[in-house]
Amino acid sequence: MPQLQSGGGDDLGAPDELIPFQDEGDEQDKGAGRGSAHGDLDELKSSLVNESENRSGSASGSDSEAERPPQQPRESFQKPRDYLAEVVRRQQDGGFFKGPPYPSYPFLMIPELGTEYHQHIGDTAPRTPSRPPPRAYLQMKWPLLDVPAGATLKDTRSPSPAHLSNKVPVVQHPHHMHPLTPLITYSNDHFSPGSPPSHLSPEIDPKTGIPRPPHPSELSPYYPLSPGAIGQIPHPLGWLVPQQGQPVYSIPPGGFRHPYPALAMNASMSSLMSSRFSPHMVPPSAHGLHPSGIPHPTIVSPIVKQEPTQPSMSPGGNSKSPITVKKEEEKKPHIKKPLNAFMLYMKEMRAKVVAECTLKESAAINQILGRRWHSLSREEQAKYYELARKERQLHSQLYPTWSARDNYGKKKKRKREKQPQHKKLCVQYLPTEKPCDSPASSHGSMLDSPATPSTALASPAAPAATHSEQAQPLSLTTKPEARAQLSLHSAAFLSSKAASSSSSLTSQSPLLSRPIPFTTALLTSPPSFPTAIPSQAALAVLQAQPLSLVTKPAE
DNA sequence: CCTCCTTTGAAGTCG
DNA sequence: CGACTTCAAAGGAGG
Numbered sequence: 204m205p206q207l208q209s210g211g212g213d214d215l216g217a218p219d220e221l222i223p224f225q226d227e228g229d230e231q232d233k234g235a236g237r238g239s240a241h242g243d244l245d246e247l248k249s250s251l252v253n254e255s256e257n258r259s260g261s262a263s264g265s266d267s268e269a270e271r272p273p274q275q276p277r278e279s280f281q282k283p284r285d286y287l288a289e290v291v292r293r294q295q296d297g298g299f300f301k302g303p304p305y306p307s308y309p310f311l312m313i314p315e316l317g318t319e320y321h322q323h324i325g326d327t328a329p330r331t332p333s334r335p336p337p338r339a340y341l342q343m344k345w346p347l348l349d350v351p352a353g354a355t356l357k358d359t360r361s362p363s364p365a366h367l368s369n370k371v372p373v374v375q376h377p378h379h380m381h382p383l384t385p386l387i388t389y390s391n392d393h394f395s396p397g398s399p400p401s402h403l404s405p406e407i408d409p410k411t412g413i414p415r416p417p418h419p420s421e422l423s424p425y426y427p428l429s430p431g432a433i434g435q436i437p438h439p440l441g442w443l444v445p446q447q448g449q450p451v452y453s454i455p456p457g458g459f460r461h462p463y464p465a466l467a468m469n470a471s472m473s474s475l476m477s478s479r480f481s482p483h484m485v486p487p488s489a490h491g492l493h494p495s496g497i498p499h500p501t502i503v504s505p506i507v508k509q510e511p512t513q514p515s516m517s518p519g520g521n522s523k524s525p526i527t528v529k530k531e532e533e534k535k536p537h538i539k540k541p542l543n544a545f546m547l548y549m550k551e552m553r554a555k556v557v558a559e560c561t562l563k564e565s566a567a568i569n570q571i572l573g574r575r576w577h578s579l580s581r582e583e584q585a586k587y588y589e590l591a592r593k594e595r596q597l598h599s600q601l602y603p604t605w606s607a608r609d610n611y612g613k614k615k616k617r618k619r620e621k622q623p624q625h626k627k628l629c630v631q632y633l634p635t636e637k638p639c640d641s642p643a644s645s646h647g648s649m650l651d652s653p654a655t656p657s658t659a660l661a662s663p664a665a666p667a668a669t670h671s672e673q674a675q676p677l678s679l680t681t682k683p684e685a686r687a688q689l690s691l692h693s694a695a696f697l698s699s700k701a702a703s704s705s706s707s708l709t710s711q712s713p714l715l716s717r718p719i720p721f722t723t724a725l726l727t728s729p730p731s732f733p734t735a736i737p738s739q740a741a742l743a744v745l746q747a748q749p750l751s752l753v754t755k756p757a758e
Numbered sequence: 759c760c761t762c763c764t765t766t767g768a769a770g771t772c773g
Numbered sequence: 774c775g776a777c778t779t780c781a782a783a784g785g786a787g788g
Contacts, residue, residue: 539780539781539782540768540769540779540780540781541768541781542767542781542782543766543767543768543781544766544767544768545765545766545767545781546765546766546767546781546782547782548766549765549766549782549783550782550783553782553783557784562785563783563784563785564763564764564783564784564785564786565763565764565765565782565783565784565785566762566763566764566765566783566784566785566786567763567764567785568764568765568783568784569763569764569765569766569782569783570764570765571765572764572765572766573764573765573766574765576765576766577766588767591767591768595768606769606770607768607769607770607779607780607781608769608770608771610770610779610780610781611769611770611771611778611779611780612770612771612778612779612780613779613780614761614779614780614781
């Protein structure tokens with residue numbers, strides 16, 4: 204775990220994790236190699252297409268599913284017809300309907316990952332990452348392009364057309380930078396144009412991939428310097444995702460997104476860095492600097508509503524009196540924790556889901572996204588994991604002293620166990636399956652939420668069965684009975700899964716997620732993939748089962 | 759205006 | 774070391 208931290212700059216520069224990838228690139232090459240990016244896209248797109256197609260006749264899907272994750276195919280629109288109708292309408296209408304699931308990723312180019320991962324892990328799931336289905340659904344537009352403008356943006360929220368602009372056939376920049384490089388850049392950009400804190404700023408050497416201080420020129424595009432005018436850097440995914448547009452790390456209201464942030468940098472990079480650590484957040488440029496001196500997107504001005512602030516964020520001293528601490532808090536911007544893979548995914552996909560479903564409630568959207576997440580193929584998830592990993596690295600470099608602990612307990616909310624929610628009914632936002640939701644639900648019936656004790660019971664054998672497995676959200680229902688049912692299914696599911704995956708992966712424990720070298724992680728069991736792919740059997744079960752354990756939410 | 763809801767994953771705390 | 778908590782995003786909804 205400590206790798207990141209301990210590694211300090213090294214990590215970035217020569218991230219153990221990263222390197223392995225590269226090294227192994229050989230293999231990767233063989234596989235999907237760089238081209239895979241497109242391949243993925245195509246695949247994704249095709250999957251989407253299938254999804255839509257399948258909607259009507261979902262059940263079948265076996266053929267296609269074999270290759271691709273059961274993802275979307277199974278969405279059931281039953282629920283709100285409106286949504287369904289809406290979706291249909293859109294499809295007919297614009298044709299876009301949905302963008303590729305991963306609009307952004309292609310940028311990332313983590314081919315290796317996919318490949319490698321695939322090799323090791325993919326056994327189980329015969330997904331052919333590299334080869335997209337013939338479906339031509341998409342012309343190779345840049346992924347971003349695909350995203351339906353309407354879809355994404357429809358939302359008023361999308362402040363700036365930035366994303367639209369994204370549509371421009373952005374090509375990756377010729378100059379390929381190390382993925383991390385961008386990250387670094389970003390930091391500078393915003394913050395201190397002039398003076399990056401030497402100690403902090405990790406410099407990445409283009410060649411080695413080691414972080415180096417970006418030149419202003421490089422940065423500028425992305426990060427408009429002035430705080431006021433700051434172009435925020437869209438999240439890596441963010442720019443893809445129009446609606447939010449926000450940088451991963453909170454964006455100030457006024458923040459404006461640079462239209463083409465990505466252009467400036469390599470896509471991959473941009474994605475990594477930009478997102479989270481977007482400048483805009485960086486509040487006061489001057490004072491806003493993190494102790495480390497590097498402004499980061501994650502930094503939120505102290506005033507930020509969320510956190511009352513606590514002293515912790517900063518690295519340094521904690522030995523101050525409470526009062527002092529307080530002051531410091533005020534001064535120091537709140538540094539947010541880096542987004543994890545799922546969060547990244549959510550950011551990217553939320554707009555689409557919103558567009559498709561017309562739902563706006565995040566809770567509901569998140570449920571859908573959760574299902575979809577599970578339905579993603581390993582490769583797909585791997586992309587996000589990788590992205591998340593890089594972000595963490597970047598974050599650690601930027602804020603070497605920062606630790607999650609800093610933010611710990613700041614938000615007051617104490618998650619209470621999900622039972623007593625008096626306030627809102629716990630509605631299942633997703634009624635069984637929403638039009639939007641993806642098939643994931645299928646295996647969806649797995650366990651309840653992670654935290655829930657039941658889960659544990661359910662998967663005794665697989666402790667490791669981390670959330671992902673349990674994942675299936677279905678359990679949203681609060682009702683105990685429903686849960687019980689779910690659990691049963693889930694248990695079964697888990698066990699089967701465990702069996703399958705376990706062999707080598709077994710250990711999926713969360714451990715993996717930590718500092719394990721990426722490659723290793725992948726091999727073992729990527730934190731992520733634990734469950735990603737539902738077995739056919741599981742799917743069958745799901746299909747069979749009524750997703751809707753849940754009762755309809757009382758609206 | 760604040761918190762909840764909801765998701766997964768990462769990382770923290772606690773026993 | 775395992776179990777449990779908190780936070781990250783997001784935006785409607787409830788208090």
